[in-house]
Amino acid sequence: MITGLTWLLACQLVGEVLVRLLDVRVPGPVVGMLLLFVVLRARSVGDDAAVVRAGQALLRHLQLLFIPAGVGVVAYAAVIRDNLLPLAVALVGSWLLALAAVGWTTTLLERWLPGERAR
Amino acid sequence: MSETWEWLLTSPLSMLLLTLLAYRVGRQVQTWTGGHALAQPVLVAILLVAPVLTFLDIDYTDYRAGAELIAFMLGPATVALAIPLHRQAHRLRGFVVPMLVAVLLGAAVSITSAVLLVQVLGGGDVLARTTAPKAATAPVAIALAESAGGISALAAVLAILAGILGAVAGPAVLTVLRVRDHRARGLAQGAVSHGIGASRMLADHETEGAFAGLSMGLTALAMSILLPLLLAVLL
Numbered sequence: 328m329i330t331g332l333t334w335l336l337a338c339q340l341v342g343e344v345l346v347r348l349l350d351v352r353v354p355g356p357v358v359g360m361l362l363l364f365v366v367l368r369a370r371s372v373g374d375d376a377a378v379v380r381a382g383q384a385l386l387r388h389l390q391l392l393f394i395p396a397g398v399g400v401v402a403y404a405a406v407i408r409d410n411l412l413p414l415a416v417a418l419v420g421s422w423l424l425a426l427a428a429v430g431w432t433t434t435l436l437e438r439w440l441p442g443e444r445a446r
Numbered sequence: 447m448s449e450t451w452e453w454l455l456t457s458p459l460s461m462l463l464l465t466l467l468a469y470r471v472g473r474q475v476q477t478w479t480g481g482h483a484l485a486q487p488v489l490v491a492i493l494l495v496a497p498v499l500t501f502l503d504i505d506y507t508d509y510r511a512g513a514e515l516i517a518f519m520l521g522p523a524t525v526a527l528a529i530p531l532h533r534q535a536h537r538l539r540g541f542v543v544p545m546l547v548a549v550l551l552g553a554a555v556s557i558t559s560a561v562l563l564v565q566v567l568g569g570g571d572v573l574a575r576t577t578a579p580k581a582a583t584a585p586v587a588i589a590l591a592e593s594a595g596g597i598s599a600l601a602a603v604l605a606i607l608a609g610i611l612g613a614v615a616g617p618a619v620l621t622v623l624r625v626r627d628h629r630a631r632g633l634a635q636g637a638v639s640h641g642i643g644a645s646r647m648l649a650d651h652e653t654e655g656a657f658a659g660l661s662m663g664l665t666a667l668a669m670s671i672l673l674p675l676l677l678a679v680l681l
Contacts, residue, residue, distance in 0.1 A: 332522065335522035335525045335526055336521075336522055336525075338525045338528075339521045339522055339524075339525050342525070351670075352589070352590075352593070352670040352671075353666065353667055353670050354524075354583075354585055354586050354589065354666055355521070356520075356521045356522075356524035356525055356585070357524065357586075357663045357666045357667065359521075359524070359525040360524055360525050360526075360527050360528045360659075360663050361528070361663065362525075362528075363525050363526075363528035363529075364528035364531055364532055367528060367529070367532035368532060368535060372532065374533070378529070379529055381526075382523075382525075382526030382528075382529040383526070383529060385519065385522060385523040385526050386523060386526050386527070386529070386530070386645070386648060388469075389523055389641055389642070389644070389645040389648075390469070390472075390486065390487045390488035390491075390613075390642060390645050391465070391466075391469045391487070391488070391491075391516060392516055392517065392519050392520040392523055392641075393488050393520070393584065393606055393609065393641065393642055394465050394468065394469060394488055394491045394492060394495065394513070394516065395465065395509070395510055395513040395514070395516055395517040396510075396517060396584045396602045396603070396605075396606055397488060397491075397492040397603065397606040397607075397610075398492055398495045398496055398499065398506065398509060398510075398513075399506060399510070399599050399600075399602055399603045399606075400492065400496060400603045400606075400607075401496045401499055401500060401506055402506035402507075402599065403597075403599065403600045403603055406597075406600060407600075407603075410569050410570075410573055412567050412568075413563065413564045413566075413567035413568060413569030413573060414564070414569060414573065414577065414604070416563050416567055417559075417560045417563035417564045417567070417569070417577050418560075418577070418580065418604060418607060418608060418611070419611065420559060420560075420563050421555075421556050421559040421560035421563060421577075421580070421581070422556075422581070422608055422611055422612070422638050422639070423619070424555050424556070424559045425552045425553075425555045425556035425559070425581060425637060425638045426612075426616065426619060426620070426623070426634050426635070426637070426638045427623055427634075428548070428551055428552050428555040429548045429549065429551070429552035429630075429633055429634040429637040429638070429661075430620055430623055430625035430630050430631065430633075430634035431623070431625065432544070432547060432548040432551055432552070433544050433545065433548040433625075433627070433629070433630035433633050433634070434625055434627055434630050436543065436544035436547060436548065437540075437541070437544050437627065437630070440540075440543060440544060
């Protein structure tokens with residue numbers, strides 16, 4: 328668990344350092360994720376590796392990690408109540424439009440572009 | 447007695463325990479309801495923790511500081527999303543171009559529609575800037591809203607609500623929209639509901655979870671690039 332967590336934190340740290348050095352507006356953990364992907368591919372890491380086990384343990388409880396930020400809803404309850412209509416409609420409407428845009432575009436491009444169709 | 451009470455209300459230990467217990471209850475509710483889509487542990491936990499804070503008159507900033515240890519793990523967990531992707535990497539073949547085009551388009555649609563809907567319904571400029579990055583994962587939405595002139599903490603809340611919406615309704619809506627390919631379903635979910643949506647997909651189907659995670663990362667990149675440009679045009 329500790330070995331795996333060390334890998335994850337190391338990738339995050341390198342990601343954080345890279346985005347600061349290159350001055351790009353991308354979150355460090357996202358760059359860390361791409362880094363870890365490259366490492367996993369390059370070393371063809373198997374399912375019993377420490378990093379895989381630690382990572383999957385974390386991912387099983389991903390929703391737990393969003394609770395502290397989500398509880399922030401109490402701090403903004405008044406703002407949300409006062410602007411309920413625009414916020415709710417924009418949240419749901421924009422969510423639905425983008426979901427359909429990505430789902431349909433992907434499906435159509437997969438059908439039109441040559442290449443393997445795997446399911 | 448009152449000193450002990452005071453300590454209890456401010457100690458990080460109480461905040462961590464409260465969060466873990468609420469999550470535990472959320473998981474239990476999920477089991478009891480046979481995995482009902484509405485019974486997302488994060489939703490149940492927020493509905494439990496929020497009234498407790500209000501009732502005990504605990505400031506959100508105090509709670510947030512106490513629960514920081516849990517929020518901190520979001521970083522390594524985001525890195526860990528590379529793992530399902532690695533296990534599903536063979537499915538990336540022939541998918542890179544559709545994926546990149548769709549994610550860029552999705553980010554543009556998401557930002558534009560959010561800004562226009564807030565404006566048309568009279569939400570005003572600041573709320574439009576706050577709502578625009580809500581499809582990005584919470585830490586990214588915070589950073590983007592801040593630099594765009596929105597309210598960053600509210601942007602995090604909206605991002606989490608968008609995530610919960612995806613966890614609850616995403617798979618069913620995708621089925622109604624006739625999106626059946628597992629990769630396309632994951633990609634769409636990750637583009638609008640980031641990590642929370644991905645966690646639901648991971649529970650349903652590993653391919654969908656892997657592509658939702660990848661899509662979350664790509665959407666964060668796309669939003670960072672597109673948001674300043676689109677806001678300059680729209681507002």
